Amino acid sequence: MQQRRNTHQRQLVLEAVQGRCDHPTADDIYLEVRARDQRISRATVYRNLHLLAEDGQITSVRVPGGERFDRRRDDHTHVVCRVCGAVADAPLPYLDELDEDAARATGYEVTSHEILFEGICPTCQKSLRDQASDEGHEARGA
């Protein structure tokens, strides 16, 4: 890890990520930090998010639509809702043997993997059910 200075801004960014259990975007964090200190710029938030991720103090999660951040530091997987984009942790064990299999199959030197599940979150499941039932009423009414 490179020489890092412990700045007020970096501290705020770290606290903002650690304070959330959803998986915020860089901009979510910017807004949060911004509410605490009006003078912090977007560039600083982006820079610090990446520095913190590089140092392993937070984790960067790549999902369709962009990058999210995670206060958890242990290896785990994620599920993303294909309706609303919500991201949740999926506490499955890390499968070391997959890395070996992939290395054997590709010739790459494999250091890690990420598993991203896609599906529909409980909230959207409910909305879809309600919507379907509304449409049912309309169809019968019309």
Added chain:
Amino acid sequence: MQQRRNTHQRQLVLEAVQGRCDHPTADDIYLEVRARDQRISRATVYRNLHLLAEDGQITSVRVPGGERFDRRRDDHTHVVCRVCGAVADAPLPYLDELDEDAARATGYEVTSHEILFEGICPTCQKSLRDQASDEGHEARGA
């Protein structure tokens, strides 16, 4: 699948993706198609890539740095090189049971997953070795 018209442009985009075994970006395809027909616009290429992916004629692969496209249509995983960004297929079997595990653990209705391995491709492994040995020479020389 929605009503689709079989346009010249769409055909060119499809052929461009199918003609490559690396995993091109949207812009790679644009350049390729462009070489065959000077009048095709970027917007058309982007639109068609997404339509083709939606229809399942090609696959969209999300990796750090953006979206890539894949001529393969079957479920499989990918490895991305963290040095040069090259993407390769990792022919591992699809693990259905993971989806069930994730659904149980999260309450999401899980429809699929994607596994992305990270590592270093054979070419970059070699470059790094050569570079290391060069530095060794310099160090000894200096």
Added chain:
DNA sequence: TTGTCTGCAAAATATTTGCAGGGAA
């Protein structure tokens, strides 16, 4: 004829960078 598709240009996003001054160590 109908309605999808296209090219163009502008717009919308998302993220990064140059730079001069500021502040942690």
Added chain:
DNA sequence: TTCCCTGCAAATATTTTGCAGACAA
């Protein structure tokens, strides 16, 4: 004092969208 870090603004990079005309069916 050193040099990493910051805010600002401009620059990038990537993808999307409005629109009028083109063309497949």
